[in-house]
Structure formats: C-alpha cells, structure tokens
Amino acid sequence: MFGTESSLSMFLNTLTPKFYVALTGTSSLISGLILIFEWWYFRKYGTSFIEQVSVSHLRPLLGGVDSSSPSNSNTSNGDADSNRQSVSECKVWRNPLNLFRGAEYNRYTWVTGREPLTYYDMNLSAQDHQTFFTCDSDHLRPADAIMQKAWRERNPQARISAAHEALELEDCATAYILLAEEEATTIMEAERLFKQALKAGEGCYRRSQQLQHHGTQYEAQHRRDTNVLVYIKRRLAMCSRKLGRTREAVKMMRDLCVFQLMKEFPLLSMFNIHENLLESLLELQNYADVQAVLAKYDDISLPKSATICYTAALLKARAVSDKFSPEAASRRGLSTAEMNAVEAIHRAVEFNPHVPKYLLEMKSLILPPEHILKRGDSEAIAYAFFHLQHWKRVEGALNLLHCTWEGTFRMIPYPLEKGHLFYPYPICTETADRELLPMFHEVSVYPKKELPFFILFTAGLCSFTAMLALLTHQFPELMGVFAKAFLSTLFAPLNFIMEKVESILPSSLWHQLTRI
Numbered sequence: 001m002f003g004t005e006s007s008l009s010m011f012l013n014t015l016t017p018k019f020y021v022a023l024t025g026t027s028s029l030i031s032g033l034i035l036i037f038e039w040w041y042f043r044k045y046g047t048s049f050i051e052q053v054s055v056s057h058l059r060p061l062l063g064g065v066d067s068s069s070p071s072n073s074n075t076s077n078g079d080a081d082s083n084r085q086s087v088s089e090c091k092v093w094r095n096p097l098n099l100f101r102g103a104e105y106n107r108y109t110w111v112t113g114r115e116p117l118t119y120y121d122m123n124l125s126a127q128d129h130q131t132f133f134t135c136d137s138d139h140l141r142p143a144d145a146i147m148q149k150a151w152r153e154r155n156p157q158a159r160i161s162a163a164h165e166a167l168e169l170e171d172c173a174t175a176y177i178l179l180a181e182e183e184a185t186t187i188m189e190a191e192r193l194f195k196q197a198l199k200a201g202e203g204c205y206r207r208s209q210q211l212q213h214h215g216t217q218y219e220a221q222h223r224r225d226t227n228v229l230v231y232i233k234r235r236l237a238m239c240s241r242k243l244g245r246t247r248e249a250v251k252m253m254r255d256l257c258v259f260q261l262m263k264e265f266p267l268l269s270m271f272n273i274h275e276n277l278l279e280s281l282l283e284l285q286n287y288a289d290v291q292a293v294l295a296k297y298d299d300i301s302l303p304k305s306a307t308i309c310y311t312a313a314l315l316k317a318r319a320v321s322d323k324f325s326p327e328a329a330s331r332r333g334l335s336t337a338e339m340n341a342v343e344a345i346h347r348a349v350e351f352n353p354h355v356p357k358y359l360l361e362m363k364s365l366i367l368p369p370e371h372i373l374k375r376g377d378s379e380a381i382a383y384a385f386f387h388l389q390h391w392k393r394v395e396g397a398l399n400l401l402h403c404t405w406e407g408t409f410r411m412i413p414y415p416l417e418k419g420h421l422f423y424p425y426p427i428c429t430e431t432a433d434r435e436l437l438p439m440f441h442e443v444s445v446y447p448k449k450e451l452p453f454f455i456l457f458t459a460g461l462c463s464f465t466a467m468l469a470l471l472t473h474q475f476p477e478l479m480g481v482f483a484k485a486f487l488s489t490l491f492a493p494l495n496f497i498m499e500k501v502e503s504i505l506p507s508s509l510w511h512q513l514t515r516i
Contacts, residue, residue: 024469031462038458090373090428092436094128095382096272096307097238097279098370102184108367116367120435124371126151132231133174135224137217143172150175156182173201173228180235191239194232201229230256234273241276246283253277275307282311282390291315304422305374306355306383309348314390314397316341321396326403342404349408351375351422354444356405358384359391360398363444369436376429377444378436 099105101117108116129151138144143166150162151174160183163175176197184190208222237252256273274297281290290311298308320337329338349356354377357363368382391397425446433443472479 024465024472028462028465028469031458031465035458035462090426090432092124092371092373092432094271095368095370095372096275097368097382097386099367100180100184100187100190101182102180103187103190105367106182107185114438114440116438117370118436118438121369121371126154132227133177133224135220137221141170143167143169143175147172147174147178150178171196171200171203173197173204173232176200177228177232177235187239187242191236191243194236194239198229198232198236201225201232205229230271234271234276238276241280241283246280250277250280250284253280272305275305278307278311279386279390282314282387285393287315287318303374304351306348306352306379307387309351310355310383310387313341313344313348313401314387314394316344317397317400318394321394321400324396324400324403341400342407345401345404346408349405352380352383353408353425353446354380355383356401357444359388360402361388363442366438366441371436373429373432373436375426376436377433380444381437 105116108114130148133151134144134148138148146162146166146169150159150166153159153162159178163172163178163183166172166175174197176193180190180193180197184193205222205225205228208218208225211218211222213219233252233256237249237256240246240252241249253273253276256271257277274293278290278293281287281293294308294312294315298304298312316337320335320341324338334342352375358365358380365385365388366381368385369378372379372382391401430443430445437443468479
C-alpha cells in the first residue's frame with residue numbers, strides 16, 4: 001500500500017509545468033472540437049448528436065422506453081400537397097371575427113386609454129372598404145360620391161359627418177354601415193343601423209341585378225351591391241351572435257356560406273364566413289354540424305386557417321380527452337382514437353405554433369386586430385379570443401393539448417425551410433405581426449428549439465478547460481501545485497478504501513493481489 005502511494009507521489013513530483021500546460025491545452029482543444037461538431041449537428045438536424053446516440057442506442061440497452069410523443073406515419077398526403085401551392089407567405093387577411101370599432105374597440109380605449117388598433121391595421125381596413133363598397137360609377141349618384149370620399153378619410157369624425165351628409169340626400173346602405181361600425185356605442189344600436197342598411201342595400205341589389213348585363217358599368221355596380229349586401233348580413237349575424245341569439249345567427253351564416261362558394265363572386269371568399277359559422281355552432285355545442293362544415297372546408301383546394309385546424313383538433317380531442325391520462329398512456333401506449341387526436345393537435349400546432357400558449361393561458365390575450373396574418377401571432381390571438389371558451393367547455397381538452405403540443409417541434413424538420421405537413425413556416429411573420437398588433441403587446445415569436453443539454457455542457461466544458469489552459473500557461477508553477485493538491489484530494493477516498501481493505505484481508509492474500 002505504501003509502495004503504491006510512494007509511486008504515485010513520485011509520478012506527480014516528476015511532472016513539469018509544461019506537462020500541465022500541454023494537458024490543459026489538449027483538453028481545451030478536444031472539448032472545443034466536440035462543441036463545434038455538436039453545434040453543426042444541431043443546426044443541421046435539430047438535435048444533439050450525443051443525445052441522439054444515447055436515446056437511440058444506449059437507452060434501449062438499459063431497458064428505457066422512448067418517451068417522445070408517438071406519431072403515426074400514415075398521415076394524409078393532402079396537407080403535404082399544399083407544399084406545391086404557390087402562396088404568398090405574408091398575405092394579410094381580413095379577420096372574420098373582427099369587432100365593432102364604435103361598440104367594442106372604442107369602448108376599450110375609453111376604459112383603458114390604450115389604442116387596440118394600429119395605424120397599419122386601420123389603413124388596411126380603409127383599403128378593404130374602398131374595394132368592397134365603391135365602384136367607378138359612384139360619381140353618378142351624389143350619396144355614393146360622398147361615401148367614396150368618406151372611406152378615404154383618416155379622421156373618424158370626418159367619416160361620420162360625411163355619412164350623415166350622405167343620408168340627408170337618400171337612404172345609402174354604405175352610410176348606414178359606416179355609422180353602425182364607428183358611431184354606434186352598443187351592439188344593439190349597431191344592429192338597428194345595420195337593419196336600416198339591409199333595407200337600403202336590398203333595394204340597390206334588386207335594381208342592379210336587373211341591369212347587370214347592360215354593360216360593364218352596371219356589372220361593376222351589381223358586384224359592389226352584392227358585396228355590400230353580404231357584408232351587412234354577415235355583420236347582422238354577428239350582432240345576433242353577440243346578443244345571444246345564436247340559432248338565428250347560425251341560420252343567417254348558413255345562407256351566406258352558399259354565396260361564398262359561388263365562383264361569380266370571388267371577393268366573398270375573403271369574408272371567410274364559414275369561420276363565423278363554426279364558432280357559432282361550437283357555442284351551440286352542435287358538434288355534428290361542426291364536423292359537417294369542416295368536411296366541406298378542410299380541403300386541400302382551400303386555404304387553411306387556425307380555426308379550421310384547431311377546430312378539427314378539438315373535435316378529435318373531445319372523443320378521448322375526458323379519460324386521457326399521460327401516465328396511463330405512457331404505460332399502455334396510445335389507442336387509435338388518442339393517436340388521431342394527438343396527430344390532429346400536432347397538425348394544428350405546426351400550422352400556427354402560437355395558439356397553445358393563449359389557449360393554455362400562458363400568455364395574456366388582447367383584443368384581436370381587424371386583420372390577421374395566417375400562421376402568425378395575430379391569427380392566434382383572434383382564434384383564442386373567441387374559441388378559448390369552447391376548449392374549456394370540452395372536459396380534458398386543454399389537458400390533452402398541454403401534454404402533447406410541444407411534441408410537434410420534435411417532429412418538424414429543422415431548419416424551418418423544410419416543413420412537414422404544410423408549406424414551410426414563413427420567416428416574415430414576426431415583422432408583419434408587429435405592424436398589426438399594438439405596441440403594448442409582446443409579439444409571440446415562433447417557438448425556438450431549446451439548446452440541448454449536451455451542447456450547453458460541452459460549451460461549459462470548453463470554456464472551463466480553455467480558462468485552465470490560459471492560467472496554466474501564465475502561472476505554470478502555481479497551477480502545478482493546485483493540480484497536485486487536486487489529484488491528492490481526488491485519490492484520498494481511494495486511499496482510504498484501500499487502507500480498509502488491507503486491514504480486513506490477510507497480509508498474504510493482499511501481497512498476492514498487489515503482485516497481480
């Protein structure tokens with residue numbers, strides 16, 4: 001025993017400071033190379049090489065079970081086919097469930113002193129109004145000429161004054177629309193004005209319908225009058241929904257969806273009235289009709305939305321969420337129905353990854369903007385603002401979402417340019433959302449993948465060894481003393497154990513073991 005200690009002491013005494021410099025420098029170099037390789041592998045494949053090897057090869061040998069969220073590869077190729085569609089990455093859409101400026105947005109400003117709408121958002125609305133409610137022949141009718149200027153006005157009071165001026169000349173549907181949207185301070189008052197607009201709009205629609213084939217001018221008028229009539233009916237349906245007459249709202253929205261699918265009215269597809277219908281049917285808990293609407297609109301030929309994807313996920317989660325337990329699922333595996341629900345959640349989260357934090361109330365909601373960016377934070381706010389109550393109503397649905405939504409990011413190829421079920425996630429969403437959402441709201445950014453533990457560990461190891469190498473190079477004698485003291489301390493428990501073993505075993509046996 002004393003011979004071993006003396007040989008170890010002799011070995012440590014013979015080491016020169018150059019040895020410690022070389023040792024620490026070599027360790028720093030090796031850990032740096034490992035860090036570079038790990039970082040490159042993570043950037044290319046989205047996971048740590050060491051972690052992947054340990055999970056894929058070592059863990060099964062040790063009897064472990066892969067705990068990653070299961071997924072079935074037999075997914076429909078319908079959504080993958082949308083990769084081939086040429087889409088505008090950051091196209092801004094009109095929010096189908098946008099609130100009323102006078103009765104809701106302005107009331108929020110009066111109470112809080114904050115502006116819920118940005119100038120960019122309101123400017124987009126002004127452009128929409130000019131597209132929907134004006135045509136080239138408006139100068140032929142004095143009231144329409146006044147309203148054409150009113151829609152271009154930036155000052156709200158100037159727009160309201162122009163609408164009243166137009167109504168003094170004749171019953172003008174678009175003037176009633178402007179007053180219902182911006183001057184009415186309650187939903188009931190807005191509904192009254194929209195009913196007056198409906199009466200005037202139906203008269204204009206019937207007249208332009210009879211003359212639409214008499215020339216391009218009359219055809220443009222008919223198209224404008226159709227847009228006005230559909231807009232009024234949609235807003236009336238939303239008033240009914242807000243006032244608690246949900247069945248009446250559903251009936252009106254069903255009629256409007258027929259118009260929306262007509263090819264001769266292409267602008268009506270921008271209203272996305274089916275999303276209003278889905279929300280109202282969910283309020284009635286009429287899940288069979290919700291499924292029927294989804295079957296018609298959740299198609300590869302039609303653009304997706306958070307409402308479509310998350311409503312589909314909610315319906316599938318509803319079938320299993322009341323009895324779902326993550327502990328039981330990890331023991332027995334997922335059933336077919338649970339697998340379908342998890343896949344639907346993964347599909348929805350891949351389409352818009354910002355929604356779950358709002359549904360799980362990990363991030364505070366604000367009033368939704370008048371325009372949304374699909375797959376962006378603005379769409380997530382607009383969806384969660386109206387649909388959070390529907391998720392809460394289904395027992396266990398939010399628990400299932402909480403347990404499974406983060407598994408989506410392990411499935412999506414990395415980097416983001418590759419995509420999985422949908423076309424690649426747009427890079428410009430954050431910039432567009434900052435324009436659409438107010439300054440007091442913290443814009444949600446696409447959930448970045450967390451750096452794996454082994455990359456952080458390797459980075460720390462590389463920094464530590466580099467610091468040791470630098471100190472050893474600058475103070476070789478002092479670091480040599482520290483190294484000897486560290487090694488002596490490190491081997492102290494081993495020496496203690498060897499002393500105990502030597503005191504227990506016979507001296508002859510210990511002599512034979514030391515010779516071996």
